[in-house]
Amino acid sequence: MYLGKNYRLTIIKNIRSENELRFINGEFVATIRSFKNSKSLIKDLYESWLLDNAQITFKEKVERCSKLIGIAVERINIKNLRKRWGSLARDKNALNLNVNLLKAPDDVIDYIILHELCHMKINGHSHHYWSLVRKYVPSYQEKIDWLNENTSILV
16 A cells, blocks of 8 residues: 555566565566565565655655644654554654555645644644644544544554
């Protein structure tokens, strides 16, 4: 899964090549040296690919969203969080984002980022906080519903 869609996975055995996973022309292509333990290897390649691409995608999205809200974000930490899609780091100038969020659609990723950025302005989930979220994501409840329905396939 990537950006809210399931994509085809093609596996190519090539003993002369390094093990790698690429996303090419709308499909994942795994090149592996051996089919021995290939399921585990492909899972590891996919998780590594997700982390690499989450760093790029989330950085771009956080930059765009933080400009929109007028907040400076010093750091983005990408982690395999088990129970959260995002949170503020202890110093409050950094975001923690779940690597599995890259499997969600673009608008859901944007919602989570904006949700966390709004926390930089207002702590907690008061009605003032949700009014601020609504200002940037009027359909935020649809994003919450999507996450509630799809969390089990994303994590």
